[in-house]
Amino acid sequence: MNTYDLIIKKRGGSELTKEEYSYLIKNYVAGSIPDYQMSAFLMAVYFRGMSEKETLYLTEEMIKSGDTLDLSNVQGIKADKHSTGGVGDKTSLALCPMLASVGIKVAKMSGRGLGHTGGTIDKLESFPGLTTSIDGERFIKQANEVGFVIAGQTAHLVPADKKLYALRDVTGTVDILPLIVSSIMSKKLASGADIIVLDVKTGSGAFMKKEEDSFELARQMVSLGKIAGKKTVAVVSDMDEPLGFAVGNALEVKEAIAVLKGENEGKLRELCLILGACVLTEAGMAESEAEAIKMLKNCIEDGSALRKLADFVEAQGGDRRAVFDTSLLPSAPFTFELPSPKAGYIKTIQADGIGRACIALGGGREIKDSPIDLSVGVVLHKKTGDYVNCNESLLTIHARDKESAKEAEKILLESYAFSDTAPEKRAFIRGIVR
Amino acid sequence: MNTYDLIIKKRGGSELTKEEYSYLIKNYVAGSIPDYQMSAFLMAVYFRGMSEKETLYLTEEMIKSGDTLDLSNVQGIKADKHSTGGVGDKTSLALCPMLASVGIKVAKMSGRGLGHTGGTIDKLESFPGLTTSIDGERFIKQANEVGFVIAGQTAHLVPADKKLYALRDVTGTVDILPLIVSSIMSKKLASGADIIVLDVKTGSGAFMKKEEDSFELARQMVSLGKIAGKKTVAVVSDMDEPLGFAVGNALEVKEAIAVLKGENEGKLRELCLILGACVLTEAGMAESEAEAIKMLKNCIEDGSALRKLADFVEAQGGDRRAVFDTSLLPSAPFTFELPSPKAGYIKTIQADGIGRACIALGGGREIKDSPIDLSVGVVLHKKTGDYVNCNESLLTIHARDKESAKEAEKILLESYAFSDTAPEKRAFIRGIVR
Numbered sequence: 001m002n003t004y005d006l007i008i009k010k011r012g013g014s015e016l017t018k019e020e021y022s023y024l025i026k027n028y029v030a031g032s033i034p035d036y037q038m039s040a041f042l043m044a045v046y047f048r049g050m051s052e053k054e055t056l057y058l059t060e061e062m063i064k065s066g067d068t069l070d071l072s073n074v075q076g077i078k079a080d081k082h083s084t085g086g087v088g089d090k091t092s093l094a095l096c097p098m099l100a101s102v103g104i105k106v107a108k109m110s111g112r113g114l115g116h117t118g119g120t121i122d123k124l125e126s127f128p129g130l131t132t133s134i135d136g137e138r139f140i141k142q143a144n145e146v147g148f149v150i151a152g153q154t155a156h157l158v159p160a161d162k163k164l165y166a167l168r169d170v171t172g173t174v175d176i177l178p179l180i181v182s183s184i185m186s187k188k189l190a191s192g193a194d195i196i197v198l199d200v201k202t203g204s205g206a207f208m209k210k211e212e213d214s215f216e217l218a219r220q221m222v223s224l225g226k227i228a229g230k231k232t233v234a235v236v237s238d239m240d241e242p243l244g245f246a247v248g249n250a251l252e253v254k255e256a257i258a259v260l261k262g263e264n265e266g267k268l269r270e271l272c273l274i275l276g277a278c279v280l281t282e283a284g285m286a287e288s289e290a291e292a293i294k295m296l297k298n299c300i301e302d303g304s305a306l307r308k309l310a311d312f313v314e315a316q317g318g319d320r321r322a323v324f325d326t327s328l329l330p331s332a333p334f335t336f337e338l339p340s341p342k343a344g345y346i347k348t349i350q351a352d353g354i355g356r357a358c359i360a361l362g363g364g365r366e367i368k369d370s371p372i373d374l375s376v377g378v379v380l381h382k383k384t385g386d387y388v389n390c391n392e393s394l395l396t397i398h399a400r401d402k403e404s405a406k407e408a409e410k411i412l413l414e415s416y417a418f419s420d421t422a423p424e425k426r427a428f429i430r431g432i433v434r
Numbered sequence: 435m436n437t438y439d440l441i442i443k444k445r446g447g448s449e450l451t452k453e454e455y456s457y458l459i460k461n462y463v464a465g466s467i468p469d470y471q472m473s474a475f476l477m478a479v480y481f482r483g484m485s486e487k488e489t490l491y492l493t494e495e496m497i498k499s500g501d502t503l504d505l506s507n508v509q510g511i512k513a514d515k516h517s518t519g520g521v522g523d524k525t526s527l528a529l530c531p532m533l534a535s536v537g538i539k540v541a542k543m544s545g546r547g548l549g550h551t552g553g554t555i556d557k558l559e560s561f562p563g564l565t566t567s568i569d570g571e572r573f574i575k576q577a578n579e580v581g582f583v584i585a586g587q588t589a590h591l592v593p594a595d596k597k598l599y600a601l602r603d604v605t606g607t608v609d610i611l612p613l614i615v616s617s618i619m620s621k622k623l624a625s626g627a628d629i630i631v632l633d634v635k636t637g638s639g640a641f642m643k644k645e646e647d648s649f650e651l652a653r654q655m656v657s658l659g660k661i662a663g664k665k666t667v668a669v670v671s672d673m674d675e676p677l678g679f680a681v682g683n684a685l686e687v688k689e690a691i692a693v694l695k696g697e698n699e700g701k702l703r704e705l706c707l708i709l710g711a712c713v714l715t716e717a718g719m720a721e722s723e724a725e726a727i728k729m730l731k732n733c734i735e736d737g738s739a740l741r742k743l744a745d746f747v748e749a750q751g752g753d754r755r756a757v758f759d760t761s762l763l764p765s766a767p768f769t770f771e772l773p774s775p776k777a778g779y780i781k782t783i784q785a786d787g788i789g790r791a792c793i794a795l796g797g798g799r800e801i802k803d804s805p806i807d808l809s810v811g812v813v814l815h816k817k818t819g820d821y822v823n824c825n826e827s828l829l830t831i832h833a834r835d836k837e838s839a840k841e842a843e844k845i846l847l848e849s850y851a852f853s854d855t856a857p858e859k860r861a862f863i864r865g866i867v868r
Contacts, residue, residue, distance in 0.1 A: 004604060004605075004606060007605060007606035008606045011477070011480065011606050034469070034470075035468070035469070035470035036468075036469035036470045036472070036473040036601060036604070036605055037473070037604060037605055038470070039470040039471070039473050039474040039477075040473040040474060040476070040477045040605035040606055040607060042474070043441075043445070043473075043474045043477035043478055043481075044477055044480075044481075044606070046445065046478075047478075047481040167470060170438060170470070170471060171438075171441060171470055171471055171474035172438060172441035172442045172445050172474055172478070173474060
């Protein structure tokens with residue numbers, strides 16, 4: 001077997017075997033297949049695609065490239081969640097405590113990532129003192145005792161994905177469905193949970209702009225998860241505008257806390273309830289979606305979800321008081337309102353633009369490992385379809401200085417479109433793939 | 435402009451501009467575009483193709499990547515010839531002296547290359563003492579005085595092609611028509627001749643197996659040559675079986691000399707006459723193909739072509755006597771006849787197989803810069819369509835030892851197919867593209 005022949009085989013449109021994917025991944029990770037051969041192979045995959053079988057073989061090999069997380073010593077049903085990413089996506093921060101408070105074990109690895117804001121890890125660091133450097137033993141212990149733990153992703157989990165992703169990122173081979181599926185699912189399957197819930201975004205602010213592509217991604221991930229023996233379900237939801245109201249690390253933590261306090265009944269809460277209900281029904285802990293949603297609403301109303309977040313923050317070395325008093329979280333020195341330039345209905349809020357504004361404020365990173373400001377961001381007051389008066393505030397900018405606020409303001413204004421008539425309402429939850 | 439965007443643009447099927455090819459080639463040669471991005475781009479070209487314009491832009495940029503040969507100080511009409519390569523292809527060795535003897539200046543760069551035998555440079559080194567390390571001044575002087583000079587290709591001529599070809603070779607991106615066109619034509623256009631004649635092979639032993647692909651390659655090369663202001667013509671000829679009778683370096687030199695002596699009236703002579711006639715008509719030295727062929731036959735009959743070869747050998751430091759007495763050329767210590775395993779018509783002689791046998795004998799190279807044995811090879815006695823009796827010799831093996839001969843014999847026997855009836859004759863010259 002040699003790489004050249006495998007490139008030619010894929011280029012010709014043939015299916016590769018399990019052994020051939022094993023050869024490719026093992027040798028690529030070992031460095032004996034050079035990047036220039038792998039990138040030619042990946043570009044051939046762009047044009048020729050991969051069968052479901054091939055995606056499975058690739059995913060399995062990627063998992064084998066590193067360590068897997070052994071959660072067998074964690075009692076109960078373990079769930080993991082993955083979001084395909086979007087603007088203002090703080091779902092994990094609200095959903096995980098809710099799940100843990102009703103008895104699902106959430107023992108999760110998470111990342112920092114590049115983007116409009118930091119990743120979950122960055123957001124969690126808004127809690128003074130909180131660490132996600134949790135070693136194996138402590139990780140299992142906290143999962144059992146608190147029911148909820150989040151650690152930073154180690155380099156040992158699916159190293160093949162790290163190496164492949166870095167190559168795809170610079171060779172125009174990121175947006176290839178089977179490669180996205182195997183990248184996400186290799187990490188989820190290596191993470192040892194019984195139930196995987198996939199939060200798939202669709203729309204202008206999402207990785208997948210078209211609804212049909214998002215559903216196809218959801219379908220392929222769910223199919224692969226099931227073949228691998230995991231209970232897997234995906235929820236496809238709107239990312240044409242940012243999720244919820246806050247975009248920015250600490251600001252998003254505050255919004256998640258508001259959901260857990262029962263003070264926020266918007267889209268973020270809606271999404272958490274649906275995703276949570278999927279987990280509870282898959283776990284057999286609820287007979288119906290309605291019953292599951294009732295359980296989740298209860299844990300908000302009785303304060304147990306909020307206390308679970310506090311227990312989690314404390315267990316990871318953070319200040320639990322910040323959960324109850326969010327003024328202890330980082331806050332920006334300056335706030336500015338952005339007055340609406342006209343009266344009318346908000347036709348669109350480009351999620352992408354809001355995200356770029358957050359980067360301009362210093363709240364995101366475009367380059368790996370660059371520092372981010374947890375305090376900055378924006379809080380929307382109006383969402384798509386809302387009526388706004390001229391000069392009424394569209395949003396509040398939280399900034400570290402006037403200059404960055406000015407820069408953000410420009411991007412923000414360009415992100416809005418208005419209309420004289422109320423725009424057609426589109427469903428927020430587009431569908432569930434089981 | 436950045437490489438990533440250009441990959442995406444080509445991947446999407448768009449035409450790249452002149453400036454974009456300039457960016458790609460300049461930066462690739464300079465090392466600031468890594469191989470892994472270029473190989474992804476090349477694979478996208480495999481699927482999306484390139485327009486004629488793009489091929490021109492790429493070719494022009496490749497030429498600019500290095501030096502060009504200035505033949506302005508060579509008096510008269512300068513011609514260059516390129517063969518797409520095949521088995522037993524010794525055309526240059528006979529054609530160039532013929533052209534030079536009728537007054538066309540042949541000032542050529544040539545290569546060693548990988549393959550069943552060495553390249554023209556290797557074959558020429560069969561003449562004792564001959565060198566192709568001819569520097570610029572001597573090159574021009576010999577072109578003017580002898581009318582015929584061949585130098586080894588310098589690293590300074592189209593370095594972009596060298597770098598690109600090495601990458602294509604290991605990434606499954608060799609057989610891409612516009613890339614083949616620009617690889618060949620960049621070198622020809624950089625070599626300063628007025629007339630370019632392209633010897634395009636077609637069939638099982640050729641790079642292009644299908645006749646339609648060979649004609650398309652010929653058409654594209656001719657079109658590009660003309661756009662670049664050169665008189666360009668291509669002859670498409672058969673390479674289902676080896677060209678002529680000899681396969682092996684010194685053996686091929688002997689066959690070329692036999693043509694120049696008027697002792698060989700086979701396909702090699704036929705091809706040389708057609709290619710030569712194309713040059714003479716393009717040069718305006720003959721009114722018709724018939725007249726041109728008469729001129730070329732004359733230079734064989736009156737011995738001037740053979741003397742021209744001798745003058746050339748002498749000018750390049752070789753022993754001119756070997757032209758008249760080929761026993762002075764390298765010869766193998768052992769010869770073996772290969773008896774036909776059956777009686778019948780020869781249906782096919784796989785050129786590829788004959789070539790592989792020559793490599794087994796030590797006459798070719800599979801790895802760059804590996805040494806080759808100039809003396810070994812095979813001389814066919816029968817060609818496709820000939821009748822052969824059982825045990826009648828099919829060919830003579832020229833070997834350095836019995837072991838290599840045995841190995842070659844096995845490959846050779848597998849290369850023949852027989853039939854009870856005479857196979858349909860196919861034209862040797864398939865067409866001329868002007």
